[in-house]
Amino acid sequence: MIIKEVGDKIWVMDVGRKETKKTCPVCFGNLNVTVILGDDTEVVCKCQYCVQGFGEPRGYVTEYIWKEAAKQEVITNVRVENDSNGMKVEYRAGCYVYYSDTVFETEEDALSACKIRSKGLKNQEDERNIRMQKSNIKNYSYQAGRHIKAANDSLRQAEYHKKLAAICKSRSRNKLDKEEE
Ligand SMILES: [Zn+2]
Numbered sequence: 609m610i611i612k613e614v615g616d617k618i619w620v621m622d623v624g625r626k627e628t629k630k631t632c633p634v635c636f637g638n639l640n641v642t643v644i645l646g647d648d649t650e651v652v653c654k655c656q657y658c659v660q661g662f663g664e665p666r667g668y669v670t671e672y673i674w675k676e677a678a679k680q681e682v683i684t685n686v687r688v689e690n691d692s693n694g695m696k697v698e699y700r701a702g703c704y705v706y707y708s709d710t711v712f713e714t715e716e717d718a719l720s721a722c723k724i725r726s727k728g729l730k731n732q733e734d735e736r737n738i739r740m741q742k743s744n745i746k747n748y749s750y751q752a753g754r755h756i757k758a759a760n761d762s763l764r765q766a767e768y769h770k771k772l773a774a775i776c777k778s779r780s781r782n783k784l785d786k787e788e789e
Contacts (some may be wrong), residue, residue, distance in 0.1 A: 609674040610710065611697055618699065618711045618720035622677035623725060632658035633737075634674040634744060644679045651752040657744050672724035672733060678718035681706070757784050 612618060628630045631637050635655035671787040681701035689696040697708035712718040 609695060609697070611688060612683055612686065612699065612711070614686060616683050617676050617685060618681055618701070618706070619713065619715050620681055620706050620711060621718055621722035621725060622675060622679040623677040623729075625672040625721060625729075626675065628671050628673055630671050632665070632669050633666055634658065635665060636669065636752060639665040639667050641748055643748050645752065645756075652753060653748050653751045653755070656747050657741065674729050676723045676726050678712075678715045678722055680715070688730075697721065
């Protein structure tokens with residue numbers, strides 16, 4: 609390993625991300641998702657994919673564009689550590705720290721390493737999004753089930769209370785009839 613010196617120029621990866629807004633890939637900006645049950649009943653649920661925190665659906669999601677660039681730095685400090693694990697070289701350029709395995713001789717090398725890294729980060733993000741979409745779909749059938757159960761429970765309760773109210777009414781009517789006699 610060639611150890612660079614203070615004042616030497618090095619090429620490093622310029623990793624970073626830029627935020628972009630995209631239409632929600634689940635509700636497509638409608639804020640609602642329709643679940644069709646086995647008997648063709650349609651249940652409309654609030655989109656959970658574009659909700660931020662405990663808020664309302666927004667109709668859009670935030671995605672990141674990973675930067676693919678290289679930049680040149682001038683070394684201002686070199687630290688070499690040599691122990692049983694091997695040699696580790698740490699370069700400083702102002703307030704930035706770079707390890708020897710992320711330092712390159714040419715712009716092309718730094719750029720191609722940055723592209724590989726960006727791709728890896730993008731894949732990780734895509735996998736996370738797919739996992740979230742899948743768990744969201746599970747969530748909708750659960751939500752639909754919960755709403756229907758609540759609706760059925762309310763109907764049953766309504767029927768029960770209606771019957772009780774009817775009994776009360778007929779009882780009070782009986783009472784009135786008797787008083788009139
Ligand atoms: Zn949505």
